[in-house]
Amino acid sequence: RKEVEQDPGPFNVPEGATVAFNCTYSNSASQSFFWYRQDCRKEPKLLMSVYSSGNEDGRFTAQLNRASQYISLLIRDSKLSDSATYLCAVNTNAGKSTFGDGTTLTVKP
Amino acid sequence: GAVVSQHPSWVICKSGTSVKIECRSLDFQATTMFWYRQFPKQSLMLMATSNEGSKATYEQGVEKDKFLINHASLTLSTLTVTSAHPEDSSFYICSARAGDRVFSFFGQGTRLTVV
Numbered sequence: 001r002k003e004v005e006q007d008p009g010p011f012n013v014p015e016g017a018t019v020a021f022n023c024t025y026s027n028s029a030s031q032s033f034f035w036y037r038q039d040c041r042k043e044p045k046l047l048m049s050v051y052s053s054g055n056e057d058g059r060f061t062a063q064l065n066r067a068s069q070y071i072s073l074l075i076r077d078s079k080l081s082d083s084a085t086y087l088c089a090v091n092t093n094a095g096k097s098t099f100g101d102g103t104t105l106t107v108k109p
Numbered sequence: 110g111a112v113v114s115q116h117p118s119w120v121i122c123k124s125g126t127s128v129k130i131e132c133r134s135l136d137f138q139a140t141t142m143f144w145y146r147q148f149p150k151q152s153l154m155l156m157a158t159s160n161e162g163s164k165a166t167y168e169q170g171v172e173k174d175k176f177l178i179n180h181a182s183l184t185l186s187t188l189t190v191t192s193a194h195p196e197d198s199s200f201y202i203c204s205a206r207a208g209d210r211v212f213s214f215f216g217q218g219t220r221l222t223v224v
Contacts, residue, residue, distance in 0.1 A: 043215045095212070096155060097153075097204070
């Protein structure tokens, strides 16, 4: 079993749609959690950190459920520019990141 | 935000040659640097963790004699792919962490093609 499992996707949605990505992790000692966005042939860029209390940044909402070892990312009012691969990452306290395989989102006009 | 610079951004080399990739933290001291590899349509896989002034810790299945990592200063780590083969063609990305921060900053990545 992989340490971090993500929805396989791909997700193809129309502009304006709401889309949710899920990710589960197996290491209960994981310390911190992140969502990254990766555009084709580029490095991952941090989208947002994920907290148990939930956090929101504009159209993006991230949530962590430690009991279920589950993190989520919700994108509201999808834009064409949101098309990318979204990676969840789980960090140990040593800062080592384990990534999910990524979920590809395509937003269509 | 913090900047991590990786060089070169792409390289094509002949089979059997060695390639060196540099990762620099430009505005902070990186006590730890991580090297990842990403094959097409796959996620980033950690290759090794490098702490300044000490030997790198390699993940299972990564050959330390093939992927030489040097972290001689707090702002520079290098990855040398020795005797590269076509199957080493991949996207190599470093990330750098300052002190005990939980978050690391990524370099731009290096696309290596071995022909």
